[in-house]
Amino acid sequence: xxxxxQVAKQAGVxxxxxxxxxxxxxxxxxxxKTKVEEAIKFLNYEPSMLGRNxxxxxxxxxxILIPNISNPFYLDIIKGIENMALSQGxxxxxxxxxxxxxxxxxxxDLVRKKMADGIVSMDPAVNVDTLKELARTYAIIQCSEYGxxxxxxxxxxxSEEASYRAVKxxxxxxxxxxxxxxxxxxxLYARERKAGYQRALKEQGIALDKDYVIYTQELxxxxxxxxMKKILALQDRPTAVFAVSDLLAIGALKEINASGLHVPNDIxxxxxxxxxxxxxxxxxxxxxxxPMYKMGTTAAAMLIDKIKGREVDSxxxxxxxxxxxxxxG
Amino acid sequence: xxxxxQVAKQAGVxxxxxxxxxxxxxxxxxxxKTKVEEAIKFLNYEPSMLGRNxxxxxxxxxxILIPNISNPFYLDIIKGIENMALSQGxxxxxxxxxxxxxxxxxxxDLVRKKMADGIVSMDPAVNVDTLKELARTYAIIQCSEYGxxxxxxxxxxxSEEASYRAVKxxxxxxxxxxxxxxxxxxxLYARERKAGYQRALKEQGIALDKDYVIYTQELxxxxxxxxMKKILALQDRPTAVFAVSDLLAIGALKEINASGLHVPNDIxxxxxxxxxxxxxxxxxxxxxxxPMYKMGTTAAAMLIDKIKGREVDSxxxxxxxxxxxxxxG
DNA sequence: CTGAAAGCGCTAACAA
DNA sequence: TTGTTAGCGCTTTCAG
Numbered sequence: 021x022x023x024x025x026q027v028a029k030q031a032g033v034x035x036x037x038x039x040x041x042x043x044x045x046x047x048x049x050x051x052x053k054t055k056v057e058e059a060i061k062f063l064n065y066e067p068s069m070l071g072r073n074x075x076x077x078x079x080x081x082x083x084i085l086i087p088n089i090s091n092p093f094y095l096d097i098i099k100g101i102e103n104m105a106l107s108q109g110x111x112x113x114x115x116x117x118x119x120x121x122x123x124x125x126x127x128x129d130l131v132r133k134k135m136a137d138g139i140v141s142m143d144p145a146v147n148v149d150t151l152k153e154l155a156r157t158y159a160i161i162q163c164s165e166y167g168x169x170x171x172x173x174x175x176x177x178x179s180e181e182a183s184y185r186a187v188k189x190x191x192x193x194x195x196x197x198x199x200x201x202x203x204x205x206x207x208l209y210a211r212e213r214k215a216g217y218q219r220a221l222k223e224q225g226i227a228l229d230k231d232y233v234i235y236t237q238e239l240x241x242x243x244x245x246x247x248m249k250k251i252l253a254l255q256d257r258p259t260a261v262f263a264v265s266d267l268l269a270i271g272a273l274k275e276i277n278a279s280g281l282h283v284p285n286d287i288x289x290x291x292x293x294x295x296x297x298x299x300x301x302x303x304x305x306x307x308x309x310x311p312m313y314k315m316g317t318t319a320a321a322m323l324i325d326k327i328k329g330r331e332v333d334s335x336x337x338x339x340x341x342x343x344x345x346x347x348x349g
Numbered sequence: 350x351x352x353x354x355q356v357a358k359q360a361g362v363x364x365x366x367x368x369x370x371x372x373x374x375x376x377x378x379x380x381x382k383t384k385v386e387e388a389i390k391f392l393n394y395e396p397s398m399l400g401r402n403x404x405x406x407x408x409x410x411x412x413i414l415i416p417n418i419s420n421p422f423y424l425d426i427i428k429g430i431e432n433m434a435l436s437q438g439x440x441x442x443x444x445x446x447x448x449x450x451x452x453x454x455x456x457x458d459l460v461r462k463k464m465a466d467g468i469v470s471m472d473p474a475v476n477v478d479t480l481k482e483l484a485r486t487y488a489i490i491q492c493s494e495y496g497x498x499x500x501x502x503x504x505x506x507x508s509e510e511a512s513y514r515a516v517k518x519x520x521x522x523x524x525x526x527x528x529x530x531x532x533x534x535x536x537l538y539a540r541e542r543k544a545g546y547q548r549a550l551k552e553q554g555i556a557l558d559k560d561y562v563i564y565t566q567e568l569x570x571x572x573x574x575x576x577m578k579k580i581l582a583l584q585d586r587p588t589a590v591f592a593v594s595d596l597l598a599i600g601a602l603k604e605i606n607a608s609g610l611h612v613p614n615d616i617x618x619x620x621x622x623x624x625x626x627x628x629x630x631x632x633x634x635x636x637x638x639x640p641m642y643k644m645g646t647t648a649a650a651m652l653i654d655k656i657k658g659r660e661v662d663s664x665x666x667x668x669x670x671x672x673x674x675x676x677x678g
Numbered sequence: 679c680t681g682a683a684a685g686c687g688c689t690a691a692c693a694a
Numbered sequence: 695t696t697g698t699t700a701g702c703g704c705t706t707t708c709a710g
Contacts, residue, residue, distance in 0.1 A: 021486075023687055034697045039689055049695060069464040070403040071687025074702050079399065080464075081442075090424050090625065098418060102445065106455065111464070113410075114443045116431065126435065134703095135398040135440075157350075241629050270629060277631050296419060297626060300570050300599060302606050352703055363681045368705055378679060400703025403686050463687095681710085686703105693698080 022063040024071075031059035042067055078137055080110050082323060083127055085141040089116045091239070091267070092295040093312075094142060097163060100316020101140055108324050110137070119145035131158050138323045141165075144207045159326035163319040164310070165209060166334075173326070175318045175335040179209045182308045182339045183216025183262070186290050189306075189341055190260045191224050193348070195288060197256065199232040201247050201263040201272065203239060213264050213292075232258055236268060244271020252279055259287055260347075266291035266298045266307055273301055273346065289346040303345030311337050351392040353400075360388035371396055407466055409439050411652060412456055414470040418445045420568070420596070421624040422641075423471060426492060429645020430469055437653050439466070448474035460487050467652045470494075473536045488655035492648040493639070494538060495663075502655070504647045504664040508538045511637045511668045512545025512591070515619045518635075518670055519589045520553050522677070524617060526585065528561040530576050530592040530601065532568060542593050542621075561587055565597060573600020581608055588616055589676075595620035595627045595636055602630055602675065618675040632674030640666050 024042075028035045033052055040048050041056040048056075059065070073079055082105055086094050102112050113136060115127040124147055130136045131154065138159030141151060148170060154160060155172045166174035190198050200217045203210040214233070221228055234250055236243040244267060251258060252275065263269035269291030276287050283289055283303055291298055294309035315337055322332045353371075357364045362381055369377050370385040377385075388394070402408055411434055415423050431441050442465060444456040453476055459465045460483065467488030470480060477499060483489060484501045495503035519527050529546045532539040543562070550557055563579055565572040573596060580587060581604065592598035598620030605616050612618055612632055620627055623638035644666055651661045 025687080035688080036690080036697060036699095037695090040696090043689080047695065052696080066458075066461040066463075068687055069459075069462045070399075070406070070408065071702090072689075074399040074403045074686085074704085075688045075690090077399070077702065089427060090421070092419070092421070095419050099445070111442055111459065113440055116428070129395075130398075130440065132395040133398045134395075135402075241625070274629060274631060296570070300603060302603060302631060354703080364704080365681060365683095365706075366679090369680090372705080376679065381680080397703055400686095401705075403688085403702085404704045404706085406686065679710105682708090684705105684707085686705090688702090689700105691698105691700090694696085 022065040024065075024067065027056065027059045027063055027065050030063055031055045077134070078327075079135050081113055081136045082110050082320070082327075083113050083115055083130060083136045083139045085115050085117055085124070085127060085139060085143045085146060087117055087119045087143045087145060089114065092297060093239075093265070093267075093293045095296075096312030097142065097316040097319070100313040100318075101163075101320040102316075104317040104320035105324070108320075110320075110324065117143050117146065119143060121147050121150075124150070128154060138327045140319045140323055144209065159323055161319050161323045161326065161332075164315060165207070173322055173332045173334045175315055175322065175337065177310050177315075177337050177339045179212035180216040180219070182292070182310075182341075183213035183264075184220045185216075185341050186262055186292070186308055187217050187220035188223075189343065190262065190288060190290060190347065191220060191226070193288070195258075195260040196224075196226050197229075197232070197258040198226075198260045198262060199234060199251050199258040201234050201236060201244065201251075201261055201268050203264055204235055204237065210264065217262065229256075231256075239265040239267055241267050241271040241274075244268035245275045246271075248272040248275035252276070252281075257287075260289070261287060262290045264292050266293045266295045266305060269305055269307070269346075270297065270301055273303075273305070284345070284347050291346075294342055299344070301346075306344045306347040307342050309340045309342050311339070351394040353394075353396065356385065356388045356392055356394050359392055360384045406463070407656075408464050410442055410459075410465045411439050411649070411656075412442050412444055412459060412465045412468045414444050414446055414453070414456060414468060414472045414475060416446055416448045416472045416474055418443070421626060422568075422594070422596075422622045424625075425641030426471065426645040426648070429642040429647075430492075430649040431645075433646040433649035434653070437649075439649075439653065446472050446475065448472060450476050450479075453479070457483060467656045469648045469652055473538065488652055490648050490652045490655065490661075493644060494536070502651055502661045502663045504644055504651065504666065506639050506644075506666050506668045508541035509545040509548070511621070511639075511670075512542035512593075513549045514545075514670050515591055515621070515635075515637055516546050516549035517552075518672065519591065519617060519619060519676065520549060520555070522617070524587075524589040525553075525555050526558075526561070526587040527555075527589045527591060528563065528580050528587040530563050530565060530573065530580075530590055530597050532593055533564055533566065539593065546591065558585075560585075568594040568596055570596050570600040570603075573597035574604045575600075577601040577604035581605070581610075586616075589618070590616060591619045593621050595622045595624045595634060598634055598636070598675075599626065599630055602632075602634070613674070613676050620675075623671055628673070630675075635673045635676040636671050638669045638671050640668070 491503035
């Protein structure tokens with residue numbers, strides 16, 4: 021547990037010189053450098069980040085805010101953020117908010133108390149006012165979800181267009197009775213995905229049936245099952261379902277199977293997110309792929325730029341429709 | 350961005366007094382306390398953890414080492430660790446090692462460099478020598494997986510017994526031709542689960558068929574599929590499969606379905622871990638439940654004890670066999 | 679009950 | 695090329 025002083029003494033130089041060697045400055049003669057390196061090795065010295073961080077007024081930690089760690093949707097984004105962060109000497113603190121303001125506040129405190137240098141927020145339910153307030157002082161990026169027009173840079177995909185393409189695909193393979201399984205429209209992405217759904221229907225002259233639009237409280241398997249139950253109970257049952265999340269869609273799949281109907285012959289299903297499990301279901305799930313990993317690296321790079329005081333602009337990434345068994349029996 | 354000096358000046362007291370108020374010491378008169386609190390509010394002061402951490406030689410961060418963030422197995426353990434940590438004023442840094450020594454080393458460095466106060470390791474493939482070496486100086490707990498006898502405290506379940514019960518269940522419902530889908534036996538849990546499998550067979554006088562023991566390189570869906578392919582190709586096909594992980598079992602399920610056979614009528618399947626998705630498959634999966642959340646809280650509590658310099662003993666928690674559709678048509 | 683002052687381990691401006 | 699020294703923001707003796 022040696023410190024820089026002891027290394028300096030051991031090497032017979034000053035702490036400044038040791039610090040220079042530590043930080044790879046080339047203003048040190050190779051002789052002294054060797055001496056210092058030997059002393060470091062001899063004493064088994066490891067520089068303390070606590071001292072360095074205080075001195076530099078930085079923590080080299082970035083916060084990732086997600087509503088729920090169990091949602092596989094976030095996995096690849098997180099990996100992207102982490103790898104980019106690591107490559108720039110940052111570490112990530114993964115924070116599950118449960119969309120609970122108290123828990124959010126614990127994590128916001130971390131940046132207020134200088135224990136974190138910035139935040140990548142992926143929580144659509146986060147307290148937007150607090151976030152906006154924080155963003156005035158601290159580096160914050162919104163990822164995947166963004167509360168439009170609150171002036172925080174974001175990275176996302178074009179949800180409206182993605183939704184439009186998914187529904188158009190269903191129409192092209194012959195469906196006209198298409199249900200939408202959506203989130204609460206308090207979320208921007210929910211409004212955008214509904215808009216895309218409507219545009220596709222309208223373009224093909226299909227009237228919007230209000231009964232075909234079902235809202236769920238959560239993007240979970242169980243809520244997908246529940247919603248599908250309602251859809252199956254409809255008088256004029258739709259022949260296709262577009263769910264705004266794979267977890268919902270997988271719940272729907274299960275429910276359809278349980279009712280003795282066949283996917284896709286009786287009802288076709290499209291999900292959204294391309295989580296790993298969407299390829300493990302029976303049948304495999306047609307879904308919209310977001311470039312998760314890239315979203316993560318982009319968000320991290322933007323955040324680090326912001327931390328360093330540089331200007332950053334929002335980014336919209338591409339998406340892709342993955343056609344699999346649930347729409348092509 | 351006020352600091353403690355400015356608060357002291359504003360309140361007309363010394364920094365020591367401010368610090369006392371901050372830390373809730375009751376050696377401050379209520380008058381001065383009020384003055385200080387007003388100054389804090391007035392200046393919008395937030396104490397910096399960088400300063401405090403350096404002074405206290407602690408980071409209040411604990412590391413969680415997992416091989417792969419995508420494995421749902423770890424989710425509840427992580428939640429348990431996090432909640433316990435939070436309640437004690439610690440934050441968690443989630444570290445995915447990819448079972449890659451270089452990446453492990455990045456994270457080990459965090460504790461060497463005082464950026465983390467301790468480690469909960471859940472990586473069975475972690476470099477045991479390094480871990481052992483680190484454990485001499487730093488607080489380390491092994492969770493769920495442990496490399497026996499290396500002197501690091503651990504929390505886990507009795508894998509041998511759990512495996513024994515799972516296999517016994519299969520025997521009780523009439524199976525005698527039972528395959529074991531196992532991990533590489535370099536992992537202790539793999540050896541223990543095999544031992545439980547053997548004990549159950551032996552107890553019932555069923556001879557061990559070497560062809561029925563299949564090893565997979567990874568605990569993943571894809572590897573479960575592959576392994577199941579091999580099992581299905583066997584001359585004398587087993588009527589039941591016990592997989593040491595739900596992900597393997599779900600892969601097996603998919604493969605059996607694809608081959609036109611029926612679960613459980615043709616082949617019964619048992620998994621291990623009770624991940625969320627084990628209840629979403631068709632049919633739902635019989636599996637062994639580990640008390641994940643409790644494992645997490647226990648590990649965190651043990652680690653914090655260790656950080657504070659207290660003695661800690663290893664813990665073995667209970668498990669439970671969850672019988673569902675994949676073994677009871 | 680309160681204040682002065684030392685120091686946690688490090689970096690960087692300035693001087694030599 | 696190297697050393698001296700002043701902090702970064704906080705906690706905690708020790709004195710009063």
